[in-house]
Amino acid sequence: MSVRNIRLFGDPVLRAPSAPIERIDDGVHALVRDLLDTVEPPGRAGVAAPQIGVGLRAFSYNVDGVIGYILNPVLVETAGEPVPTGEGCLSIPGVWHDALRHPYARVVGIDLDGDELVLEGEGLMAQALQHETDHLDGMLFVSRLPADARREAMRQIRESDWF
Template sequence: MALEIRTFGDPVLRSAATPVEGFDEALSRLAEDMLVSMREHEGVGLAATQVGRLKRIFVAGLEDEEYAVVNPVIESRSQETETDTEGCLSLPGVQVEVERPVSIIVTGYDPSGEMIRIEATELLARIIQHEMDHLDGITILERTDRESRREAMRGLRERMLAQR
């Protein structure tokens, strides 16, 4: 079932998620619903906070691979970074430049409680870092430069006013 994606202005997007303590059917269902929502909105990642759940879980999909990671931890980051354009399902129409490490190693659990380790590079590393930021209440607006943030905020306000 597709879940409602929270957008700019919703306070849940600024909230930090809490660690998942129980691995049960409800968690597996949440992960599957998040994957469905991500696909329906043509995204490549989605954090639980973006669907109003303050749980440390995100999903990501790239090419034929899909991931659901519970209680993720970045174990290492490359020294090498790259700046690229990012968008966000919670910030419709916004695209800003964000600098991130080009590779990371993340550990966590799958929704059934099995330990997982992902060695991610390039786009997958960027997606995972973006979703983990959401779990800490951080959006791409906090990861970009001041001028880009100002311009993005102006566009968001104009779109919000136009919807009234």
């Protein structure tokens, strides 16, 4: 168990769709422990497996003091008109913009026992569910920005000290 380093914008693992987890083995158990440890520090609402270099469909979340995980999540429902929502990403440090997000989201996946797990929520939870499932599809939040905001975000990335 450990807090893993976060992969940064430009790392190919962040742009590749993640593979489904086909067998829950010791490696998947270790992945979940690492995801939970990595999402625990303050200021982290979610961590997707690709952000720690693993191309599998899994993420952890830390919303309103509740920490958890889901395997093979599928975004099955969103509701409400998308609204501009302030958003950042651990993989793009220091960049913060309004992305369009639905105020409600629901994902369905499984837990480590293979049992169905449903996560749903409004506000930050809805945003986290949408953001993390985007990661698993190889999409970063800057791709959801309007053209002018995307240009500004890319400028900020190019000028950052980490890029």
